[in-house]
Amino acid sequence: MMKKLLLAVLLVVPTLVTFAQRKRAAANSKAAETTTVTDSAAWRAERYVINRDSAYADPRVGLRKLMGGNRRFVEGKSIRPRQDYNTLKQLENGQAPFATIVGCSDSRVPNELIFDQGLGDLFIIRTAGQVSAAASYGSMEFATLKLKTKLIVVLGHTECGAVAAAVSNPENPPGHIVTLINDIKPAVKKSSHQMGDRVQNAVRQNVIEQVNNLRELEPILAKKFADGEILIVGAVYDIHTGKVEFIPETLNNLPQPKQKS
Numbered sequence: 001m002m003k004k005l006l007l008a009v010l011l012v013v014p015t016l017v018t019f020a021q022r023k024r025a026a027a028n029s030k031a032a033e034t035t036t037v038t039d040s041a042a043w044r045a046e047r048y049v050i051n052r053d054s055a056y057a058d059p060r061v062g063l064r065k066l067m068g069g070n071r072r073f074v075e076g077k078s079i080r081p082r083q084d085y086n087t088l089k090q091l092e093n094g095q096a097p098f099a100t101i102v103g104c105s106d107s108r109v110p111n112e113l114i115f116d117q118g119l120g121d122l123f124i125i126r127t128a129g130q131v132s133a134a135a136s137y138g139s140m141e142f143a144t145l146k147l148k149t150k151l152i153v154v155l156g157h158t159e160c161g162a163v164a165a166a167v168s169n170p171e172n173p174p175g176h177i178v179t180l181i182n183d184i185k186p187a188v189k190k191s192s193h194q195m196g197d198r199v200q201n202a203v204r205q206n207v208i209e210q211v212n213n214l215r216e217l218e219p220i221l222a223k224k225f226a227d228g229e230i231l232i233v234g235a236v237y238d239i240h241t242g243k244v245e246f247i248p249e250t251l252n253n254l255p256q257p258k259q260k261s
């Protein structure tokens, strides 16, 4: 009897040990995988994986977070952060997006994908040619005042149909499309003397004009921008490469935040 019991123990115990070891090894290898891909300090620093609280607190950090996310997207190394059920539950009671994106409705420019961000990260306003009217302005002001989002990015894109339509200058645009075209026309005119592709030049100029308009938009954005409380910058997404180019003219001479006394 004792012999049989001893035999059973000898057979079962090693099996249990092996099972436990295998389980631990699997867990370790999973941890190692996570460590090497997203948790290595060097990898994170190189790809600007910045925690979202810092990005929310400081728009300059938020800008770097967007640049880093786009770099990951372009390199095929998207980490798709905060796109899970846990994040969904964390956000049940409120949102604190670190950037407002004013972009084009074009289906080839999905903001969370191209910036590799997740749930609750981006407050997005999209119209064709990212043309803004009262409702768009109200949305931006809501994000600035109520959600305390400090970064606004106007995001145009290459091969924009709305800008191309404005460049082609049709005689009687149907329906409300005329609103879009009229809004983009000043940028078309301003860029008409530039060398190179007319549409791409107008795309870029349109973003610059829109950034300037928002920086002067009374009564909320103009003051907050002048006081250095919020940042308003412009960028162009290249639908051929996936790369977002932040326009240098919109990054220069930005007002500095005032020292709090």
Ligand SMILES: [Zn+2]
Pocket: 104, 105, 106, 128, 129, 130, 157, 159, 160, 161, 162, 163
């Ligand atoms: Zn477009």
